[in-house]
Each structure stands twice: as structure tokens, then as C-alpha cells.
Amino acid sequence: MKKVALVGCGQTKYQRKNRANSVQELIFEATQKALEDAGLEKKDIDTVIVGSCDTIDGISISNAYSVDVTAAFLKDESKVEEDAAFAAYYAILRILSGSFDTALIVGWGKNSEVDIHLATNMIFEPFYSRPFGLDAIQAFALQARMFLDKNNLSEEEAARVIVKNRKNALKNPYLEKRKEINLEDVLKSEYISTPLKKLDFSPVTDGAVAVILSEEKTAKKITKRPVWFSGLGLCSDTYHLGYRDLTELPATKIAAENACRMAGIKNILNEIDLAEIYEVFSFGELILYEALGICSHEQISEFINKGQTEIGGKFPVNPSGGSLNANPLPATGLIRLAEAYLQLSGKAGERQIENASSALVYATSGLCFQSNMVYILNS
Amino acid sequence: MEAERVKKLKGMLEVPYEWTYSKNVAEFFKNLKDKKILGSRCKNCHKVFVPPQVVCGICFSEMENNPIEVSQIGVVETYTVIEFTYIAQILPPPYAVGIIKLEGTSTRLNHLINKESLEKLKIGSRVRPIWRDKRDGSFFDIEYFEVIE
Numbered sequence: 001m002k003k004v005a006l007v008g009c010g011q012t013k014y015q016r017k018n019r020a021n022s023v024q025e026l027i028f029e030a031t032q033k034a035l036e037d038a039g040l041e042k043k044d045i046d047t048v049i050v051g052s053c054d055t056i057d058g059i060s061i062s063n064a065y066s067v068d069v070t071a072a073f074l075k076d077e078s079k080v081e082e083d084a085a086f087a088a089y090y091a092i093l094r095i096l097s098g099s100f101d102t103a104l105i106v107g108w109g110k111n112s113e114v115d116i117h118l119a120t121n122m123i124f125e126p127f128y129s130r131p132f133g134l135d136a137i138q139a140f141a142l143q144a145r146m147f148l149d150k151n152n153l154s155e156e157e158a159a160r161v162i163v164k165n166r167k168n169a170l171k172n173p174y175l176e177k178r179k180e181i182n183l184e185d186v187l188k189s190e191y192i193s194t195p196l197k198k199l200d201f202s203p204v205t206d207g208a209v210a211v212i213l214s215e216e217k218t219a220k221k222i223t224k225r226p227v228w229f230s231g232l233g234l235c236s237d238t239y240h241l242g243y244r245d246l247t248e249l250p251a252t253k254i255a256a257e258n259a260c261r262m263a264g265i266k267n268i269l270n271e272i273d274l275a276e277i278y279e280v281f282s283f284g285e286l287i288l289y290e291a292l293g294i295c296s297h298e299q300i301s302e303f304i305n306k307g308q309t310e311i312g313g314k315f316p317v318n319p320s321g322g323s324l325n326a327n328p329l330p331a332t333g334l335i336r337l338a339e340a341y342l343q344l345s346g347k348a349g350e351r352q353i354e355n356a357s358s359a360l361v362y363a364t365s366g367l368c369f370q371s372n373m374v375y376i377l378n379s
Numbered sequence: 380m381e382a383e384r385v386k387k388l389k390g391m392l393e394v395p396y397e398w399t400y401s402k403n404v405a406e407f408f409k410n411l412k413d414k415k416i417l418g419s420r421c422k423n424c425h426k427v428f429v430p431p432q433v434v435c436g437i438c439f440s441e442m443e444n445n446p447i448e449v450s451q452i453g454v455v456e457t458y459t460v461i462e463f464t465y466i467a468q469i470l471p472p473p474y475a476v477g478i479i480k481l482e483g484t485s486t487r488l489n490h491l492i493n494k495e496s497l498e499k500l501k502i503g504s505r506v507r508p509i510w511r512d513k514r515d516g517s518f519f520d521i522e523y524f525e526v527i528e
Contacts, residue, residue: 019387058392117465126398128430129489131518132476133468141459142478149457149502192463238436242478242487243428246457 008038051084085333169321231263333363
């Protein structure tokens with residue numbers, strides 16, 4: 001089969017309230033930086049796929065508005081209305097079709113421009129769920145309560161995820177500086193929707209990210225350190241929260257198993273060097289440890305308590321700081337792909353994991369991990 | 380300050396919709412007026428879906444023609460007490476939302492749990508609906524669920 005590689009990426013700063021730049025300026029900045037990183041120009045891009053959210057942008061079919069700033073003018077262009085990491089999947093398929101050599105994927109979210117609770121309330125269907133004023137925070141809170149109860153875990157394990165990811169974030173130049181916090185700070189902080197506290201989520205974030213993919217021959221011309229896709233897995237669960245098992249995440253498991261099978265991975269912990277996962281909220285990272293096959297549910301507590309997923313641990317998860325520090329919906333999953341690319345091409349600066357040559361990337365769309373995208377990458 | 384010089388446009392989207400009910404969803408809402416809760420049963424696996432659905436996603440099979448009435452006693456499978464405020468809420472916080480499985484059904488519904496129940500509320504609590512006196516065939520004909528002693 002043809003091979004597809006990541007050959008460049010660009011990120012804006014992820015800020016809580018960017019009042020200096022319009023969303024178009026952010027998209028342009030990320031796109032331009034990705035082209036510069038790969039040493040390419042607009043003419044070198046064959047197809048552009050973006051990931052954005054019409055509700056957040058406040059404009060229908062919002063990619064119509066972004067054509068010029070994503071270098072897509074008079075080009076093959078399309079969009080996914082889900083996390084932008086899913087756009088990369090379609091870009092890979094386009095390249096594998098043989099019709100395109102090089103693809104640009106762009107994701108953005110200027111979440112400070114909308115009431116983000118209301119934007120996520122719109123994800124709920126209007127008959128049975130939206131009228132209660134449910135939003136993403138409440139949905140994840142329902143999931144967290146079930147997860148705690150079932151696995152006999154405490155809020156302390158989730159607090160350790162926050163402490164770890166906040167510490168990692170200090171090494172990521174794209175993030176706003178936030179002070180390092182300890183376990184007690186987290187546990188003492190106020191609840192927003194029990195058992196979740198404000199610190200269990202990222203602040204509302206603005207930002208954009210772009211990555212560039214190429215087929216094998218082109219990729220080798222573009223860079224000496226291409227990062228190859230060796231496994232892909234995509235799987236969706238049913239929509240209604242009440243029809244799902246919110247703690248088992250069968251669709252996440254299938255996506256991970258399919259990606260690992262394609263990549264020939266039998267044991268993630270032993271065969272992969274790190275993971276960049278869109279954990280959405282602190283408990284999410286713990287839920288995903290099991291669902292992605294990183295550890296069993298009996299091992300979750302020990303895994304986080306012993307620092308196995310810290311930078312320097314056996315299996316670093318989210319050395320970038322993850323989405324607890326910046327969550328510019330729906331670009332966040334694509335940021336994970338960009339960060340994994342930086343790690344495997346040796347460009348991750350202070351947060352670089354030494355000798356990293358393989359990574360698992362996870363992105364999700366919808367509520368409580370309904371849609372699941374897993375990539376296995378190799379340098 | 381540069382940030383203060385920057386102009387922004389304030390806007391608000393108000394878009395009216397009329398969403399058509401599927402047949403068994405219409406039956407469900409109509410029966411709430413009579414204090415009845417209906418579920419739809421999959422023709423293939425016989426799982427009972429409450430609230431009703433058009434198809435069983437697992438089997439990709441249609442539901443049986445006539446929705447069936449189900450028990451009104453349920454168990455709280457998970458819940459959250461909401462402490463923050465935003466504009467789409469219908470109650471002032473704190474209030475609780477639960478995912479509730481009614482006896483004899485295969486899926487769960489979301490609903491409010493009343494303030495008086497909060498102290499005893501836990502996963503596994505048994506609950507029943509409290510109906511409004513004036514009902515108009517909406518999900519709010521059930522005012523909330525309350526924990527049964």
C-alpha cells in the first residue's frame with residue numbers, strides 16, 4: 001500500500017481570549033506556519049480539508065468563509081463538522097486514492113466568541129435532552145460519576161491528571177503561562193457540576209492549527225524526517241447517552257484495536273513511546289487509558305499514581321499539556337496530531353521525549369467520546 | 380492599550396425551527412398527557428427503548444408498530460449536581476440531572492431530580508416521576524423525578 005506521512009505543522013498561540021486577531025487571521029497564521037515548516041507554497045498543496053464548527057463560528061458551512069485563508073482558493077477543498085483530526089483521516093484517504101500528493105488540514109476554534117455552553121447544548125437533540133439545558137460539561141460529569149462509582153476510583157486520581165498536564169504545559173510555548181498547581185489546590189477547588197470542578201476542564205480557548213500530509217515520494221523530498229501513518233482506526237458509538245455504556249467506550253476500543261492491528265501493534269505500552277490524546281477533561285484521560293488499551297481498569301489508579309504517564313515515565317501521555325490547558329473546539333484533536341508529529345520529528349523543544357519513534361494519537365467528537373479517531377505514527 | 384482599540388461586532392442568532400416527530404416519538408409525547416410513559420421495542424432483539432427511537436441502532440431494525448407502556452419506577456444510573464449558571468438552564472443551580480433506567484426497559488432517559496432528593500441521591504437510588512397537574516404533551520409534563528424512600 002502507498003504510504004502517507006506528516007511533513008509539517010503550524011500552530012498559533014492558544015489563548016483564553018484573543019481580542020487582537022480575528023478567526024480568519026488565526027487560520028491564516030496556522031496555515032502559513034505549516035507551509036513554512038514544510039518549506040512549501042500554496043501551489044504545492046493539492047487538496048485542503050478543514051475541521052470547524054458552524055455553531056462556534058456562527059456561520060453556516062463556515063469553510064465557505066475560510067477558503068482564502070486556508071490556501072484553498074481554486075483548489076479541491078472540503079470540511080468535516082467534527083474535530084479537525086477527522087479531517088486528516090479524509091486527507092489520508094484522498095492521498096491513498098492516488099489523485100492527490102499533498103494535503104493541508106486546518107482546524108480552528110475561537111471559542112471565546114460564543115457562549116460555549118450554549119454551543120455544546122446545541123449538540124443535544126431537541127426532543128429529549130436539549131430542553132434540560134444539558135451541555136458538554138454536564139454530560140462529562142454524568143460520565144465521570146459513573147466511572148468513579150464503577151471503578152472505585154476517587155477524585156484524587158483525576159486531580160493527578162490535572163497536576164501532570166498543567167506541569168507539562170509549562171514546557172509548551174504555544175500555551176499561555178499558568179502557574180503549576182498541586183493536588184491540594186485541585187481537590188480544594190469548587191465544583192461546577194459534581195463530581196467535576198472547574199480545573200477538570202480547560203479554560204475557554206481560541207486558536208488554530210494546520211498540518212501537511214504527503215505521499216511517500218513527495219514526503220521524502222519535502223523533509224528528512226517524515227512521520228508515517230502506520231495505523232488508522234475510526235469508530236462511532238450510538239448518539240444517546242442513555243443508550244451507551246459511558247464507562248466501557250466500545251467504539252473507542254474498536255478504533256484503537258483497528259489502528260493497532262493495521263500497525264502490527266500488540267502491546268501499546270511496550271511497543272509505542274508516547275501518546276497525545278484528546279482527553280477533554282481530567283477523568284477522560286483515565287477513562288481513555290483503559291479504552292485505548294494502554295492499561296486495564298484495575299491498573300488505572302496505579303498507573304497515574306506512580307507517574308507512569310509523566311514526561312520521564314514509562315509511557316508519557318500528553319507531554320504537550322493535553323487539552324486541559326487549551327481546548328479550542330473543534331481543533332483540539334488535530335493539535336494532538338501536530339504535537340505527536342513534533343515529537344517524532346524531534347522538533348518538540350523542551351517537551352521532547354528522548355528517542356521517541358512511535359506515538360498513539362487519539363481524537364474525539366460528540367459527547368462523552370461518541371466518535372473516535374486513532375492514529376498510530378512512526379518516524 | 381492595543382486590545383481596547385480593537386473593534387468587535389456583537390450579534391445574536393435567533394432561528395425558529397419546527398421539528399417533526401417520528402411516529403413513535405409523537406405517541407410518546409401524546410401519552411405523557413395521560414401520565415403514561417411509552418417505550419418502543421425492537422422487532423429483532425426486543426430491547427425496549429425509552430424514550431422511543433425510530434430504529435434500534437444495534438440491529439439496524441425497525442421498532443414494533445405499537446409502542447408499549449413501561450413501568451414508572453426507575454433506578455438512577457448516574458447523576459450530576461449542577462453548580463454553574465448559563466443561559467439555557469431552566470432552573471437556578473444547584474439542581475440535579477440524572478440518567479434513569481425504568482424497570483423492564485433496556486435504555487435510559489435523562490431527567491431532572493428534585494432538590495429535596497439531593498441529600499439521599501446516589502447511584503442506584505430508586506426514583507419515580509412527579510407529574511404536573513397541567514400537561515401539554517411535552518417532556519416537562521414530568522416535572523422531575525424524586526427519590527423513593
